[in-house]
Amino acid sequence: MSTGTSSGPGRPPRIRHNDYGVLTPPEPGTWRPSLSVSVVIAAYGHQDKLDLTLAALAAQSYPSHLTEVIVVDDGTQPALRLPEIAPENTVLLATEPGARGRSDARNAGLARAGGDVVHWLDADMVTFHDEVEEHMRWHHLADHLVVMGYVRYVEHRAGTPTPREVHAAVSAGAADKLFDEERSEPHAWIVDLAERTDGLRTAGDSAYRVHVTNAASVNARLLREAGPLDTSLVLGEDTELGYRLAQAGAAFVLAPGARSRHLGLSMMMRDKDRIRRYNHAYVPGLVPYMRWQRTHPRRQWQVPYAEVVVEAAGASYEDVRATADGVLAGTLNDVVVTLAGPWDAAREDRRNPLDSTHLDLLLLRGLYRGEPRVRFVTSVPATAAPVPYRLTCPPGWVPGAETLRRLVEHASKHGHGLVSVALDEGEDAVLAARLEHTGAFARAALVREPGEPLDVAVHDVSGTHWMDGASLGFLPAAMAEPAKRGRTDDPALTRELTRLREENARLTETLAARGDGGAPAPAERVIPRPRGRWFRTSGR
Known part of the structure; x- marks a missing residue:
């Protein structure tokens, strides 16, 4: 399959995964721009460095009438000022005394x-x-798009160069002459990621990591949909926003031609170990893709890795419970179960509780009222964001201990935007569960044409795939063993049992296919249909 889908006349480009090679930008100076840009600068102290930053921005090739610069003073005493050399459309704001920090300052500029x-x-x-x-x-x-420029970190002594020298050198295209380039350092980890992923084109779900707010640009509509920055984070806020941008459908572009020089070493370069120690306590709970930090087998996280949606309306208490309990008993503990139904209408008859309207919904609400991984909604939100994966499962179908983990791992490994899981067949439809990748569906919604099914656009930007439910461990509630304490306490044992079952199923199929007088083919197994409604696979 091709790595990208080119655009027809007037058709939005379809970037498959993060392969932005389908885009061909014009050479600088050979085109006529039309989009406006807001350069947002959060500043605290160092008036001398700010003066150099604004002097360089005043010498940009991009049209001044399409450019505005917003400087946000984050509480400097005495307050910062706008220097003599600055872009035409430059404003200076100040954060409120009770809202301080880089996230608050950048959000003020964004507003x-x-x-x-x-x-x-x-x-x-x-x-x-x-x-x-x-x-x-x-x-x-x-x-x-999210575009990341190429930054190098240079030594800096106050007073050299001067704002006029910077303005003159940048205007002449000679900014590199201002610094000792041989002693400069790049974002080493970005360079390493770029080298390993063909300039980020094969980075997949790790591409979000390049959103570093010292030299990144973002489509404003996309940013407002995903943002703003999380003010609960003092450090690592740009990484967390990059993750949310990915779930909103962003593609991440490395632009080595967008060059800049950082005056002095970054905070990470100066104090790497202590910053990592700090970030590892705050950021992984909000970024499910940081799987290497989520190694505890029983921990709950602020943003789970997967959501499982079960439609409770019209289904029996027993079927919904069997499905939800199967999910909660699985080895993928990093999950939330969403039960959808008319919960507002479910009222208990205090004199004759067994005659209550929507009794089955009342029983479900009573059963899971103390379970933090179960939530009740009257309607399912259009997107699972910021959760990266959503499985919609028919009530009465029970995943095995390893089912959800294996399903999500398969989708992640192969980059599938949609994995449909065949559970059973009716006369005119296939009963199926659907695993959707949040970012892929968001991207598809941005580029699909009027009247085009969303699943078709998902196939273009990320790929779709079918799997067999039985091989993954799905069973009807009537055949599944209820979840019991201790049954999944040992993930390693559970995985070994799953492997043996899969091997047994493979050998059974081999013997059945021989047809040469070997072992007789196993009798056809009749799977009872779960009580509840049929789910068609027409997608959306």
Whole structure:
């Protein structure tokens, strides 16, 4: 299958996974831009560095009438000021005394920004002459991009260079002459990621990590849909926002031509071990893709890795319970179960409780009222964001201990945007469960044409796949063993039992297919249908 789908006339580009190679930006200086950009700078102290940052921005090749610069002073005493050399459309804001920190400052700038694109920039950066243009030439090609520029960290002594020297050098396209380039350092981990993933094109779900707010740009509509920055985080807030941008459908582009120089080493370079120690306590709970940090077998996390939706309306208490309990007993503990139904209408008759309307819903609410991994909704939200995977499972079908883990791992490994799981067949439909990748469906919704089924667009941008439910361990409630304490206490033992069952099923199929007088074919197994409604596979 091809790695990308090219666009027809007027058709939005379809970037498959993160392979932005289907986009061909124009060469700088050869095109006519139309989108506006808001450069948002959070600043605290260091008036001298801010002066150099604004002097460089005043010498950009991108049209000044399409550019605004918003500087947010995060409580500097004495307050920062706008220098003599600055872009034409530059404003200076200040954060409120009770709202301080980089996230609050950037959010204040975002609230003021009026551009089609928001370009994050630190207050100690010297941008090259076409840095903004290099970002914007990508954004004109698609409306769901995050673009990361190329930053090098240079030594800096106060007073050298001066704002006038910076402005003159950047205007002349000679910003690299201002610093000792041989002693500069890049974002080493971004360079390493780029080398391992063909410039991020094969990075898959790890591409979000390049959203670093010292030199990144984001489509403003996409940013407002996913954002703003999480003010509960003091560090790591740009990584967490990058993850949410991915769940909103973003594709991440590395733009080495968008060059800038950071005046001095970054905080991470100066204090890497202590920052990592801090971030590892705060960030993994909000970013499910950080699987290497979520190794505890029983921990609950603020944002789970998967959501399982079960339609409780019209289904029996027993069927819904069997499905929900099967999910909760699985080895993928990082999960939430969403039960959908008319909960507001389920009222208990206090004199004759057995005659209550919607009795089965009342029983479910009573059973799971103390379970933090079960939530009740009257309607299922259109997206699972920020949860990356959503499984919709018919009530009365029970996943085995390893089923959900194996299903999600398969989708993640192969990058499938949709995995449909065949459970049973009716006369005119297949009963199926659906595992949807949140980011893939968000991307598909952005690029699909009027009247086009969403699943078709998902197939283009991420791929679709069918699997057999029995081989994954799905069983009807009538055949499944109820979840009991201790049954899944040992994940290693559970995986070994699953492996043996799969091997036994494979050998049984081999013997049945021989047809040469070997062991007789096993009798056809009759699977009773669960009580409840049929789910068609027409998608959405």
